[in-house]
Each structure stands twice: as structure tokens, then as C-alpha cells.
Amino acid sequence: MTAPAIAARDTAPAPDPVLPRMLTGDRPTGPLHLGHLFGTLQNRVRLQDMGVELFVIDADYQVLTDRDVADQLPAHMDGLIADYLAAGIDPDSATIFAHSAVPALNQLLLPFLSLVSVPELNRNPTVKDEIAHSRQSAVSGLMLTYPVHQAADILFCKANLVPVGQDQLPHLEIARLIARRFNERFGQPVFPVPDALLSAAPLLLGTDGTKMSKSRGNTIPLSATADETARLIRGAKTDSERDISYDPERRPAVSSLVLLAALCLGRDPREVAADIGDGGAAALKTVVTTAVNDLLAPIRARRAEYARDLGYVRQVLRDGNERANQIAAATLAEVQGVMGMRY
Ligand code: TRP
Numbered sequence: 001m002t003a004p005a006i007a008a009r010d011t012a013p014a015p016d017p018v019l020p021r022m023l024t025g026d027r028p029t030g031p032l033h034l035g036h037l038f039g040t041l042q043n044r045v046r047l048q049d050m051g052v053e054l055f056v057i058d059a060d061y062q063v064l065t066d067r068d069v070a071d072q073l074p075a076h077m078d079g080l081i082a083d084y085l086a087a088g089i090d091p092d093s094a095t096i097f098a099h100s101a102v103p104a105l106n107q108l109l110l111p112f113l114s115l116v117s118v119p120e121l122n123r124n125p126t127v128k129d130e131i132a133h134s135r136q137s138a139v140s141g142l143m144l145t146y147p148v149h150q151a152a153d154i155l156f157c158k159a160n161l162v163p164v165g166q167d168q169l170p171h172l173e174i175a176r177l178i179a180r181r182f183n184e185r186f187g188q189p190v191f192p193v194p195d196a197l198l199s200a201a202p203l204l205l206g207t208d209g210t211k212m213s214k215s216r217g218n219t220i221p222l223s224a225t226a227d228e229t230a231r232l233i234r235g236a237k238t239d240s241e242r243d244i245s246y247d248p249e250r251r252p253a254v255s256s257l258v259l260l261a262a263l264c265l266g267r268d269p270r271e272v273a274a275d276i277g278d279g280g281a282a283a284l285k286t287v288v289t290t291a292v293n294d295l296l297a298p299i300r301a302r303r304a305e306y307a308r309d310l311g312y313v314r315q316v317l318r319d320g321n322e323r324a325n326q327i328a329a330a331t332l333a334e335v336q337g338v339m340g341m342r343y
Helices: 034-049 061-065 073-087 103-107 109-113 118-122 125-132 141-155 166-186 226-234 252-265 269-308 310-338
Strands: 021-026 053-058 095-098 161-164 195-198
Touching: 021 034, 021 141, 034 053, 034 073, 034 161, 053 073, 053 310, 061 141, 073 095, 073 269, 073 310, 095 310, 103 109, 103 141, 103 310, 109 141, 109 166, 118 141, 125 141, 125 166, 141 166, 161 166, 166 195, 226 269, 252 269, 269 310
Parallel strands: 021 053, 021 161, 053 095, 161 195
Antiparallel strands: none
8 A cells, every 4th residue: 555645744654565563462450471471472572573563552541441440550561561571572673652641542532433333332242251251330431442442552553463362353353444444434545454463372271270361360470480380380270180181172271281381392282291191290280380480581580680670661661652652643643634623
């Protein structure tokens, strides 16, 4: 797609025509864990190192979709950024920023809301599921509309690639719809239609054998110590069969531990299981603990350094916020321009 001729000051820096611009995000609700490392962080770093321009949004407003108050935001933000940096996200090439620090991004929500219908919002399966599990007695307007806000997260910087898990696909569909409808309604190709990059996220379960989730307290945080990790794995659910095998259908808890070791070691889970053989759950847990701690040791060492230098961590966020603000202001000016709001 060729860029329309618009005065330079009104045009967001165009994404590289060859390399995609990628945007991903997290809600600052707690420390990142092994599920994040294998599901998304490693992927972000790999693409960044291939030269893809990376934007990472810490979606603080989005925390309020299913609860009344977002707790300990400053501490969660420090922790998230330390996790990113320790995992290898490079703040010299990536832009790390917070929702709340970029007013022009948030303002895009208004024109975008005009482009979707209430039935379309009501149909979103991920939102329906979140409503079912919400801590609130009534559904807030934010819960229903946050996928539109998320479209602003993606489109403000004209990202064309969004690495997501399966659950985020309905949101990406809304972002694509909004990009297309905006361009059609106002007759200018302002927004690229972003593509999902579906991560082949391995299905890692939590230590209790159910879905891994911060709110269930069944994760292994990247920031945990080696001893805490050993304790968490010692307490992990297994089964009573002595012979260790990789059979996710029949033995989900044991297989998830085998998979975790295999991911850490870069090996095939079946081979890892065969090596443990009839060593039973105790041998399995020893293998998993060593594999996790060895893999995380360098990440944890770097993370500890960042945790000691929060001045630096916060500067990374301020720099990212500033860059995101410049881009958002240019995009908003362009949007208002095509909407006839130039006075
Ligand atoms: N909804 C995402 C999650 O819960 C977080 C997020 C916010 C996001 N804005 C985004 C993801 C934009 C991708 C693109 O994990």
C-alpha cells in the first residue's frame, strides 16, 4: 500500500515497507511467568532480532475491564519492564509504553467506537468468557468496548503484525474491521489491516494441572528464586503411575511437566519422558526443576540487576511513552484531518 501524500507533520512515521511493525501487549496485573516466556516473550525477542520493529503496550486501563481497582500498578509496571528487559527485549529498538501515558491513542477510541455496532461487541467470544469469570456483579461499558480500545493500541502506530494467542483472535478481527471501515468511510488508506501472527503457544498447565493463570496462583514466575521454583515444582500435581510418559490427553498434569522440561532443554517431550522412564514423579520433578532453573538463571541474574536499578527501568518506560506519544499525535492529527476536524 502506498502512503497518501499528506503533510509530513501529520503523518505517523511510516512502517518499514519491507519489515513489519509488530505490536503486542500485556495487562500489568502481576509478574510474567513461564507460560509467557514460551508463549510470547521468546517469540517477541526472536522477531525483534530479525529486525521487526517491536511495540509493547502495558495495557493499564485494560486491567479495569473485570475489576473495580487496578492494584499496585507502579510495582507491576516496574516488574513487567524488568521481565521484558531480562528476557531480551531491547529498549534501543523496541518501544515499551503504557496506555495511560498516551492520550492521543486513547482518543482514537471515540471515532473507532462509531465504527462498530453493539451486537458486534456483544458477540465477542473472549469478552463473553471474561464476563462469565468477572469479579464484578455487572458488566461495565469498558468490558464491552475494550476490544475497540485494543484496536487503538494496534492502529495508533499502524502496526501490521500482532502476535497473539488464540483467545485474542476475536479482538484482532475487530481491529481489522475498524481499519477497513475507517479507510472506507473516510476514503483514505489511513490504516493498514493488521495480521495476526498466531503463536504456536505450547499448552503448559499450571502446577495444579489446570489452566496456567496469574489469578489462580499456579504459575512459576520468571522472577522466582531457584529455591522457590524447586518448591513450586515439588508441589506440582502428578499422578500415581510410576512410568513417566508424554500423553497430554490421558495424563495432562504429568505431560505438562514433561513438556516444560522439554521446552527448557530444547528437546522432544517424548524423549525426555523416555529418559525418565520408571523413575516416577520424584525423578520427573528433579529433571524439571534443574531444567527450569538452568534456563532461567541468566534471565534471573539480569532481572535482579534491573530490579536494583529501577531508575533505569522507569527511564525505559518514559522514553517509550515519549516515542508512542509522538506517533499517536501524528496519527490522531491524520485521523482528524480526514474526518474534517481541522479548525
Ligand atoms: N488483551 C491482551 C491480554 O489480555 C493485552 C493487550 C492489550 C494486547 N492491548 C493489546 C495484545 C494489543 C495485543 C495487542 O493479554
